[in-house]
Amino acid sequence: MSPVAPGEGRRRTVTAVPTTWLAWSLLPATVLALLGGLVATWAGAGRAAELTWAAGTVAALVPSLVWVAAALRRGRVGVDLLAVLSLVGTLLVGEYLAGALIAVMVATGRALESAAERRASRDLRALSEHVPRTARRRVGDVADVVALDDVEVGDLLVVGPGEVVPVDGRIRTSAALLDESVVTGESVLVDRAVGESVRSGVVNAGGAFEVHADRIAADSTYAGLVRLAQEAGAESAPIVRLADRYAAWFVPLALAVAAAAWIVGGSAVRAVAVLVVATPCPLLLAAPVAIVSGLSRATKCGVVVRSGAALESLGRARTLVLDKTGTLTQGRPRVIDVATAPGWTPSEVVRLAASADQVSPHVLAAAIVAHARTNGMTLSVPSAVVEEPGRGVSAVVEGSLVRVGRRSAPPSASWTRSVAARALLDGATVVWVGRGGHQDSTDDEGDDVVGAILLRDPLRRDATRTLRRLRTAGLRRLVLLTGDRATPAREVGAMLGLDDVRAEQSPADKVAAVRAEREEAVTVMVGDGVNDAPALAAATVGVAMGSRGATAASEAADVVLTVDRLDRLADVMGIARRSRRLAVQSALVGMGLSLLAMAVAAVGLLPPAAGALLQEGIDVAVILNALRALRPGRPDTVTLPADAEALVHRFEAEHRDLADALPALRDAADLLADQGATPVALDALREADRVLTSRLLPHEHAEEAQLYPALTAPLGGTDATAPMTRAHVEIDRLARRLSTHLDLAAAAGELEHGQVDDLLATVYGLHALLRLHFAQEEEEYFALAQPMSDTPRQTDDATRAGRRDHQPRS
Incomplete structure (x- = not known):
């Protein structure tokens, strides 16, 4: 099984986008030609000025012809067609200044689009790095190292601690403890008994064992995983530019108006003037500016969006597919x-x-x-x-x-x-x-x-709030795909209100599910493990939780969250939708103004040069509007003042300190239920009451007196904290009821028989209420504050695997 060759894992080839060097070299050439002609005109060298402007026009015309030809071969009539016709028209009728102005517009739009479309490598290096190159084949009492491709069905292979299982097979000699997260995504270690099957790509997390090879390397599970990533990337079509979608109706309209101006007015100059003001610079400039501005905003939020096309698609997404381990959960027990x-x-x-x-x-x-x-x-x-x-x-x-x-x-x-x-x-x-x-x-x-x-492995604290924000942002369907067992997967789905939960999914199952969702709507896939890479590549937009290191997921994704916070996904979704909205708004307004100018030019009231200058004014207006994407939009999150944030961190720490109080309540109730009103059970209840009165209730009273008032202004009033206040009242009531029962028992020397049932209901109810109350506060309030450190965790997949290499337990 050979590693992935560089570039084989790339998901899409966007042939409509010029190479970076051409886009950025064309811009200075056309600007210099325009300025050179203006200087020549000022110096009185009119002929030299025309030649200079003509040269700039030709400089933009030649690559534009190539881009138009490429689009036509794919069956598209893009915005570049009008630009080419305008450039040719200005040369034919001698409107060289207008041609130079259009050349600058074309070059600027292409440079901006190139900046928006640059993307990082899609070669899935982590997949290839994980592939073993050799295997230890045992013949008799001797184990020799052989090339992986030399392994044949029936060979007996030795897999040492920390090594990757090279091929699919069956365990021969002793039970194995395996880390299957590379294949399944599930972080819990798995025991495999003698005779059970084992898949290539999994890591030996225990002692050495022997494998009877059932398949050669090329036919084994991990080779299939690599092929899945390649096939998913090969099938993904290029994302159509926003400008090209609008050009589908704008280009024929502009050509029809230009033809009418020529036929009715009998002047080719009028037709050229129409094409000049019809040159879709609002599309060539405004849309890329808005998208590039959105990319800049995303970067400031700790999110790397690798292409403008990905940001556009993110703004149109309707379905979100999520992995569980490390994505919705914290990825660590x-x-x-x-x-x-x-x-x-x-x-x-x-x-x-x-x-x-x-x-x-x-x-x-x-x-x-x-x-x-x-x-x-x-x-x-x-x-x-x-x-x-x-x-x-x-x-x-x-x-x-x-x-x-x-x-x-x-x-x-x-x-x-x-x-x-x-x-x-x-x-x-x-x-x-x-x-x-x-x-x-x-x-x-x-x-x-x-x-x-x-x-x-607990849920991320910000998971529930993030998914609510995503639904508000326009996502209609949330799906969980996980290699984990059905029971914990369904529990996560129920807690988060997901629309569909699919458990025990192999990488191939995940790819098939993502493909099916993508057929119905623009689909975003979020994952963090090597096993998620093929599914990320198959989605319209792949999003990787990339703060844990350079995994295959981050290599295969269009969007990488560089900080370990799921709420950044909601942030970038909001940025994408706002950027796309401003891009569409700018394009439509610009085209509307261009249509008015076309009507004026068609009747001969706007010559080409003046039309080019008017078009520049329209461009400035729409670009300024598009630049609004650099500014934050209306926030959908709460920003806490420093004093409130400090209180949140303080009470969050107290929550952690009180973690042992809740099990004490339930354990005391369990003793009372199992043993009855024995001295041991009463002592446990008295200890639980002591913890309540000395630690937990003072914490709740301090929250009521200090934290909730500090949150009133940021949350827009007391309505947001009113349910928590009501919970505090009920906690106090049940705590007093417990204390009263214990006082009665102390006075009588024992618990009356009739007290036991009520006491059980009180303590169990108090335990359940406190768990719910703590969970609500952690989700609603503590998630509002920034973590004490936003530094990404350095625990990448390799580090975690390395930890398990040292004689781990089940």
Whole structure:
């Protein structure tokens, strides 16, 4: 399987656009010819002036003829045809000054269009760089390195830790732990047992294993992925220029008026004058100016739009197709819950696990350690650390052996069944934490499971708000395509209100889905992984979450978000629509004024030179209008003053600090439901009440007194915060109800039987209300503030793969 040759992955070839050097060399040549003729006229050398202007006219005429011929071969009659006829006409009737003016207009429009249409390489370098060039073939007890193309069906191949599986095959000797994100896009590691199939392109994230080759390299999955990207690029037609779409009716009309002026008036000069004022400079100039201005605005927002045509299409989009992992989600796991055995607290379990995990490079270990440090936990220094491929870490922490990772079988304790069910419902990964046993033991039976940490790749905080803005901007259909399982995919779709959710999609499935959507409407595809590159290439406009490094997605995309914020997509969509609106407005107004001038020229009241000058005035007017695209339009987002933004960051940090309060409420209710009104359950309820009264309620009261008033003016009144205020009232009511129950129990020495049901409803209700309230505040308010650092994360695909190369766990 050979790598992609440079240029093979390009999505489109826009043959209507001249090369950059020609466009930018033509402009100074025509300007110098115009100025040279004016100087000659001032010096009294009239003949020299005419020759100079004629030379400038010819300089613009020759390439224009080439461009018109190219358009005609494709069956298009573009705006360049009128320019060519005007240039030829001025030469034939001796209106050389008018010809020089038109030449400058043509050259300026082409230079602007060339600037708008420049695009970066589409060669999908990341795809080719990921392709293995060799394989280790085992014959007997010897493993020799051979060229990838020499691998044959039936060969036995050895895949070492961190290596890419070279061909499709079946696992032969031992179970494998695989990072399949390159092919599926899903970041969760996958276990494959002996005898199961494995696809080329996936990364060995565990120990070495052997593969029985079922296909040669050229027929394997990853080669097909590369071909998909190439085929999707080859089938995408060039995007028609905005100017050419309007030229379809303007050019025949102008030619008809010029012919009528010649036939009725009997003067070729009148016909040339009509063509001069009909020269579609509002199209040649105003539209590119608006688009280039939009590209400039997008860049200031941290978005790279690689072509003016892409910006035009983005402004017409009606369907948005999104990948899940790394696009709608953060692309990195986070602790969402901690379950504990009786007698343990979540903080104790996390601190033990994080202490053992400190030296592990695994992505889940990093998430656990980060969670502990964010919550201010003091970690102990581990000793005798051993990391087992696919199992996890064992280490001595504070004199006891601690094991963190997966289990060969689920723990048998009764509380662990609810953990497994919760992980299944939430689409989470479970990391078990055990203490005790013997470090040289290969099983987990000798230790006590003290807790379980659930991790999940969470939704981006700005996802919901961004999708609402996109619907407001004109998108009619939002579709999720993901290689992930159906359950978490449907959950994401329900939370975000998507129109269609398709799970367990291969790269080929994604391409087919995008093609189908593109047949119905202008379609934008957003993704971030190597596996998304073919789908990005197949879409009308591909958008890459490119802040994580130079991946195949960013190479294949028309638009790259250089900061790791999904709301930038809504920003660039708004910019694209406004730029296109101003381009259309400028073109229509300019053409309307040109039509009036054509009528005046047709009756002989406007000679060619004067018509050219009038056309210049029209050009200036429409260009000034088009330049409005440089200015920000009416904002559809809220800008917070500095004091309000500081408060938002403060309360956002407090939310993170209160993360352990919510599980404490539910755990206390679970104990009461399982054990009844036992002393242990009552103690848990009293601890939950203490956390509520000493930490959580003061936080809510401070929000009500400080944060919400600061947000009133930016949000346009108190209506935006009124639902949150009502939630605070209900939280206070339920918290008082819990405290009252505990006071009654303290006075009576125990909980009355009738109190238990109401107490359960109170605590479970309080837990659900607080979760919803926290989520609403994070979405509605905390997403308004800029992150403390807008520096793009440096965790690219290669780095993430490298982390998994070091004996990762499931």
